[in-house]
Amino acid sequence: MPSTGDTQSPSSSPNLPSKRRLADLLSSVLFRHAFRSDFTVNRGFLRLLDRKVPPSSTTRGVASFDTTLDSSSSDLWLRVYNPLTCSESDRMPVIIYFHGGGFVFGSADSQKIDSFSRDFAREIGAIVVSVNYRLAPEHRFPSPYDDGFRVLKAIDEGSISKSLPENADISSCFIAGESAGGNIVHHVTVRAAEYEFKRLKIAGMIAIQPFLGGEERTKSEIRFGKGGGLTLEMTDWYWKAFLPIGSSRDHPGANVVRSDVSGLKLPPALVVNGGLDLLSDRIKEYCEWLEKSGKEVRVVEYPNGIHGFSWFSDLPEYSMLMQDAREFTRRVLLN
DSSP, rough: OOHHHHHHOSSSSSOOOOOHHHHHHHHHHHHHHBBBTTOBOHHHHHHHHBOOOOOOBBTTTEEEEEEEOTTTTTTTTEEEEEETTTTTOOEEEEEEEOOSSSSSSSSBBBHHHHHHHHHHHHTOOOEEEEEEEOTTTTTTTTHHHHHHHHHHHHHHHHGGGGOOOOOEEEEEEEEETTTTTHHHHHHHHHHOOOOOOOOSOOEEEEEOOOOOOOEEEEEHHHHHHSSSSSSSHHHHHHHHSSSOOTTTTTTTTGGGGGGGOOOOOOEEEEEETTTTTTTHHHHHHHHHHHHHHOOOEEEEEEOOTTGGGOOOSHHHHHHHHEEEHHHHHHHHHHH
16 A cells, blocks of 8 residues: 655654643543543533634635534534635535544534644645534434534535535545544445435545554554553543444444445545554554455555644644645545
8 A cells, every 4th residue: 555754663652742741631631531431522622722713814825714514403404614715716626524532522612623724725626525413322322423414415405505605626526534524525425435426426535543443452553552642431431422422443333344335335534643643553453354355545644643643723733734635635536
């Protein structure tokens, strides 16, 4: 499988910026105080730490606005990003984006997610539609997959596309997401492959460090599962909060490689992995499974990439991701 980035062995102790080390400490505090042992969430405490930002007519060369799916489902809303650096006459691809957060936290108006979506739109030259999907444990599997597919159908049927900029090209759509959002990318893309759209066309999928699971521990989970940032204790909690009650981590929502997609026409995929991510081995297995199923996969691995690096613009992997995603989308659209 092709890869890009440094070919050196990953360092077990990366030189992280002080802001990232502070974020790791805060994530530990967050986990202890917001996520309860009965697999419920203290939403009030989460709101104290989750800085929200409004849409903006122009921030860093990108305009954004919020829109709901329809009047009867105001709980499912979207933030749309339009890069002002592109000419209004230029047709632009559309990226449907799903944020990370273990299926249990984060939103389209969270500061970190808003910032990434804005940069993604500007650097790729695409209209980004960030989906504010429903969260677990209040809305368990398959709620975010249902929400994602509803967005695709709404774009195809015109109820959302009327709100998009006039130069949005819905025949050139990409489904993208990070961590839990990367998991949603897979499941929504599989659903889309089983459905016949009238106008919308999925050109590719971009799974950034997709959150995948399984009962048997992998070497990377054992090696990196007790460090800073995302830990095995956290991932186990997220799966318990998201999957149907009583399910194991081998449930198809988590252990996707147990399903069969060989008969589906999936679009080309860009899968991003990090050498210091406890999910690294699962992501590698996922890529191998896609290839064995006859799918086109572009694998990018950053040896010193930690889980969630896309939330931190001062990490080198952040700009590397922007470049690799831009090259992938352009290559796919030229074919």
